[in-house]
Amino acid sequence: MPELPEVQTVVSQLARKIVGKRFSGFSSAWAKQVTPLPRTLARRIAGAIVTGTRRFGKHIVIDLDNGYSLIIHLKMTGHLLYKTDENRADKIFTEDRVNGYIHHIFTFTDGATLEFSDMRKFGWVRLEKTAAVEKLKSIRELGIDALSPELTVERLRSLFARKQARPIGAVLLEQTVIAGVGNIYRSEALFVAGVRPERRVGSIKKGEWSGILVSLKRVLRQATRLHGTTDGDFRDTDGLPGRFQRTLFVYGRAGLPCKKCGTMVERKRLGQRSFFFCARCQQ
DNA sequence: ATCAGCACCTGTTGGC
DNA sequence: TGCCAACAGGTGCTGA
Numbered sequence: 594m595p596e597l598p599e600v601q602t603v604v605s606q607l608a609r610k611i612v613g614k615r616f617s618g619f620s621s622a623w624a625k626q627v628t629p630l631p632r633t634l635a636r637r638i639a640g641a642i643v644t645g646t647r648r649f650g651k652h653i654v655i656d657l658d659n660g661y662s663l664i665i666h667l668k669m670t671g672h673l674l675y676k677t678d679e680n681r682a683d684k685i686f687t688e689d690r691v692n693g694y695i696h697h698i699f700t701f702t703d704g705a706t707l708e709f710s711d712m713r714k715f716g717w718v719r720l721e722k723t724a725a726v727e728k729l730k731s732i733r734e735l736g737i738d739a740l741s742p743e744l745t746v747e748r749l750r751s752l753f754a755r756k757q758a759r760p761i762g763a764v765l766l767e768q769t770v771i772a773g774v775g776n777i778y779r780s781e782a783l784f785v786a787g788v789r790p791e792r793r794v795g796s797i798k799k800g801e802w803s804g805i806l807v808s809l810k811r812v813l814r815q816a817t818r819l820h821g822t823t824d825g826d827f828r829d830t831d832g833l834p835g836r837f838q839r840t841l842f843v844y845g846r847a848g849l850p851c852k853k854c855g856t857m858v859e860r861k862r863l864g865q866r867s868f869f870f871c872a873r874c875q876q
Numbered sequence: 877a878t879c880a881g882c883a884c885c886t887g888t889t890g891g892c
Numbered sequence: 893t894g895c896c897a898a899c900a901g902g903t904g905c906t907g908a
Contacts, residue, residue: 714884714886715902715903825900845901
């Protein structure tokens with residue numbers, strides 16, 4: 594679920610909620626996806642104060658004042674819920690789908706908790722020396738961030754140049770080329786750009802690249818403002834759903850009329866993932 | 877070097 | 893209604 598807009602929503606909210614707070618501990622009921630072992634992790638963060646939060650692609654980083662940083666990946670169904678003594682019992686946190694799968698709990702000295710829930714158990718938590726964060730393989734190998742000002746049309750074209758034979762929709766998912774785009778926003782961005790996802794990179798005309806870039810950035814920025822897309826699972830740190838789902842043009846809308854031209858939206862697959870498009874609006 | 881395909885989990889949906 | 897296969901927003905590894 595969580596792609597750039599959803600992860601950025603969590604990172605921004607955490608910046609407001611936990612910077613300046615002191616961790617008191619950590620406990621886990623699913624140690625498989627935690628590095629180092631939970632007891633060691635707990636010992637290393639206890640007493641440390643949060644100094645900031647960052648995003649690398651779809652990775653969440655929480656920096657501490659003791660030289661360590663937490664790195665968290667939500668994968669498909671992960672959530673980070675921030676609860677205080679005041680709101681812990683609120684209705685928003687009672688939903689089984691989100692609250693029924695809490696595997697890890699970070700505790701703060703003021704009684705607040707940061708709780709990691711993940712139905713499918715794909716998400717993970719790591720503690721690394723802050724200096725080692727950007728050396729972590731999955732972060733080191735990330736391409737340029739999709740919302741980076743340095744991602745220009747020229748840069749985009751040169752990055753895609755060695756992928757001539759591949760479908761553009763498949764390359765957009767590659768985190769090593771452009772970081773942050775997932776299955777929802779590749780479909781949306783290519784709809785807005787009027788380009789079919791199966792198109793080979795080599796067939797994209799010179800003039801189409803700027804449309805693709807502008808569309809991608811616009812879709813990601815708007816989705817971030819609306820706290821992402823909730824098509825089932827995603828919730829922000831307050832347990833609230835995103836609001837971009839109402840704005841989706843094609844994702845998840847197979848068989849429904851295109852919002853621009855009324856033609857039925859279609860669904861196909863690239864590899865193992867589905868994508869959605871309008872055969873009339875996209876060439 | 878690249879890339880398709882499957883594996884990692886659990887829940888939901890759609891077809892028969 | 894019941895069962896089972898297919899599928900779900902992300903990556904990491906394997907082997908061609």
